[in-house]
Amino acid sequence: MQGRLIYLMGPSGSGKDSLLQAARAPLEAHGCRFARRVITRSAESVGEDALGVTPDEFERLQGEGAFALSWRANGLAYGIPREIDDWLSAGQDVLINGSRGHLEVARQRYPDLLAILLQVDEAVLRQRLLARGRETPEQIEQRLARSRSFAVVGGASAATVAQEHICVLDNSGPLQQTVNCLLHLLDETRRCA
Ligand SMILES: Nc1ncnc2c1ncn2[C@@H]1O[C@H](COP(=O)(O)OP(=O)(O)O)[C@@H](O)[C@H]1O
Ligand SMILES: O=P(O)(O)OC[C@H]1O[C@H](OP(=O)(O)OP(=O)(O)O)[C@H](O)[C@@H]1O
Numbered sequence: 693m694q695g696r697l698i699y700l701m702g703p704s705g706s707g708k709d710s711l712l713q714a715a716r717a718p719l720e721a722h723g724c725r726f727a728r729r730v731i732t733r734s735a736e737s738v739g740e741d742a743l744g745v746t747p748d749e750f751e752r753l754q755g756e757g758a759f760a761l762s763w764r765a766n767g768l769a770y771g772i773p774r775e776i777d778d779w780l781s782a783g784q785d786v787l788i789n790g791s792r793g794h795l796e797v798a799r800q801r802y803p804d805l806l807a808i809l810l811q812v813d814e815a816v817l818r819q820r821l822l823a824r825g826r827e828t829p830e831q832i833e834q835r836l837a838r839s840r841s842f843a844v845v846g847g848a849s850a851a852t853v854a855q856e857h858i859c860v861l862d863n864s865g866p867l868q869q870t871v872n873c874l875l876h877l878l879d880e881t882r883r884c885a
Contacts, residue, residue, distance in 0.1 A: 695780040697802045698724075698878065699790040702810030703839040704766070705821035705832075707863040707870065708789050709740040711810065714871045715787075719878075724785040730759070730771040740789065761801065763794040766835060785878075792842050806881055807858045808874070814839070816864055 700708050716726060729742040732750050745753070750769045754762055759771035776786045780802075790798060795807060812820070814836060821832045859877055863870045 693783050694804075695725075695782065695784040695786060696882075697776070697780060697798075697805040698785060698787040699795065699798055699802075699805045699807045700787060700810060701790040701792045701795065701807065702863075703792075703812070703817055704827075704835040705817045705824065706810040706812045707820070707867065708810055710867055711861075711863065711870055711874060712740070712787065712789060714867055715874050718871075718875060719785075719787065722785075724787055725776070725779045727772050727776050727786060727788045729789060730773065732769045761788075761790075761794065761798055763791045763797075765791055765793055766831070766838070806878075808877065809858050809860050810863050810870075811860055812863050 700712065702708055712726065720726070729740065730745055730750065730753065731742045732745060732747050733742065734744055747769065750771065753759065753771060754769075758774055760774045760776050762769065762771040764770070770791065772788050772790075776788065779786050790807075792809070799805060799807075817839070818832065818836060821827060821835065822829070827835065859881070861870060861873055861877065
């Protein structure tokens with residue numbers, strides 16, 4: 693049986709990377725795999741354990757078909773390595789850090805993916821992004837503006853979310869609470885699948 697692609701998305705600063713790190717051990721214990729993203733962001737930059745490449749290297753990798761999914765946002769290019777297809781074919785679940793803007797395309801390739809939207813109030817988001825200190829204040833405002841522009845999934849009204857088959861996770865509280873909710877959600881949706 694094919695594994696399930698779990699597509700975690702949400703605005704910059706909503707806590708995707710923190711959640712992936714905190715949930716990694718319990719999920720790996722259940723055989724779930726985690727994809728390491730390839731990003732045209734310098735390797736020393738704060739944040740996730742991504743492979744930093746130059747724009748030229750990214751182009752070359754993309755040309756070679758190295759990515760199962762790839763997109764551009766925030767002035768960067770992001771790639772999800774093709775090996776996730778081997779994991780899925782082997783029946784393993786795979787959790788990826790996705791993009792709201794790329795969800796529709798991702799769904800065309802993986803119709804059964806489980807889309808999870810991580811949400812936090814904008815004021816908290818701004819605070820967390822400033823505290824993280826990876827982007828300049830201008831870049832942070834651009835990311836917040838990008839978030840507001842997501843009428844479909846960024847605003848996340850209950851009706852829209854239901855229609856788009858998106859599960860919403862709130863990360864305004866303690867991270868461990870969000871980890872517990874994610875584990876519960878994965879368990880529940882597995883039983884319904
Ligand atoms: N539940 C939480 N409570 C407090 N701070 C959090 C929580 N989740 C994440 N953070 C902090 O918010 C900042 C942004 O989180 P991060 O995981 O980098 O978000 P993303 O990957 O979505 O951009 C980080 O500094 C992180 O430590
Ligand atoms: O279409 P969107 O949902 O806006 O997503 C676009 C990209 O922005 C985020 O990455 P970013 O470089 O901001 O890293 P972060 O999420 O770790 O902040 C997200 O992980 C996506 O790769």
